[in-house]
Amino acid sequence: MDAIIFTDRKGQELFPLTDETSIALLPLAGKWVLEHTLEALVDAGIREAHVVLSPYAEQVKAAFGNGERWGMSLTYSVTRGEESPAQALEQIQKNLVPPFLALRGDIIRSGELKDFLRKAEKTESAFVQALYGGENAYLTLCLDPLRTDFNSLKWTESRQPVSNQSSIDVEGVVARLDSLKDFYQVNLDAASGELKTFLIPGRQIALGLTQGRNTEAYPQNLKQGIALIGSNCHLHSSVELSGKVVIGDNVIIDRRATIESSVILPHTYIGELVEIRNAIVSGNDLIRVDTGSILKISDTFLLADLKTTTIDNGLGALFNRSAGMLLLLISLPLWPLALILSVLKSPRKPYFRYWLRGNKKELNNFGVPQRSEFSVGEWNVDVPVLRYLPRVLAVVTGDINLIGALPVSLDIASQRIEEWERLADRAPAGLLGPTQLNLPADANDDEKLMSDSFYAANFGFKQDLRYILQAVKSFFSSKAWFK
């Protein structure tokens, strides 16, 4: 039997945890959310599944691959997200042969799937919905697709079954992960063994204390309660854990820190003497589930995100600035020419300045690191090479790279809200790049954005070298000198 797993929630309700990832990849008691569904399917003998994805689809595909690690064969398709299940089924590139199981992979259910299937296969209905402990389990066995009501799979659907006549209730629990509080509570419940069918990774080193591989923790860390610690973590011997605590992979907790009834997400540093209570900590985000407050901690001695990366993955900073210096020296004879032509064209304003978003990062008023602005000049002349000559100075100062996406103002950048629009922001801004070299100056904003998105999706050292060669060639072309 095949399974169709819907994992296409957009995840606004779990922001900021879903700011840069999909719900399927959120860590829940040492595993990804989707992993729990895959394990339940394998346990029920289902080895083939098609996963319907939307936000950050490429991350999910990279994490789960062909499913071999879970003993499954996985295929994928993408949709706009949160569409009706019937509409999403229209879009998948797979012929569905009934009976098949349709279920959500971005919620949590703990119960015996085998029990449900055994009972459901005996019925003569066109479809059977699963209830776990009387609640909609977002799981339907489809025997006749044309007569199946898939609406109970909409994640916004109520907890109650759509139709009582075609549902089977088995023992279990369902968590919709529809709020940060719910995500927090499910983590704690899973760690304390309340979700019976969950396989919790790690080995128990003391009563109530379970830890993953390569983790350095001490039995005395646990003062009272239950703690689940992931892999590659380091806890100082003076750290105190109490209540129910879940700590993800690659977490460092410094001396005399106190953690009580909290969930610490992977790649987090918790500083000396810090006290965390009733909270989710993700990098430098402190989310208090009791008060609902979300704080961004800017002091890295208190909380820090260990996976923070720079946006410059292409040519190194030193190379960029050296190349900028060389370019400046080579271009010196052009500066007087630019000045003369600009004065002739516009004697009153031969040169003007404006602000663009660069690659350097600084903390804003809320303590969030963001790319800072830099001031750049432009000669008032129609010759493209001369007009943008002052931008070479920004390469020398390290504000932009030699090769990169087209620099934009903070205003334009702030209008990029959708996931596809923000892709271009992954690339560093540059003096030269595909947009600057290949598109006409009057190209519309969508064209420029898409060109930068293509670059952001593929940029790297080899590609940058190709653009340098193209730039040298373009310098001697008429396009560089005539508008």
Add this chain to the structure above:
Amino acid sequence: MILHEQQHNDIDIIELSGRFIMADTPEVRNRLNSLIKEGSGKLIIDLEKVTFIDSSACAVLISAFKNMQIKSGRLVLVTSPVVQSLIELTRLHTIFEIIPTLPRAIEALESNK
């Protein structure tokens, strides 16, 4: 690139084949604009036979999507594996409704699912 238009009941279908690149964008943009302006608000862009697509071509699709939104119509893409992988790479699948084959796209628009 070859551009072919047809109509199925009130659904406009524009079929593109070959390489869809920057040089083709003015022609396709104009055709799409007039189809959206004069059409019934149901449009399928069939890219199943497109062998290559660049960023300018994607920008034309985005413009068509935005224009169709203004008209409150429905735009459906039918993609080839090459186009599909680029659409996923640039995360445009989060805005476009993509259906694997033309008959299924027509069916979806007719039943308005």
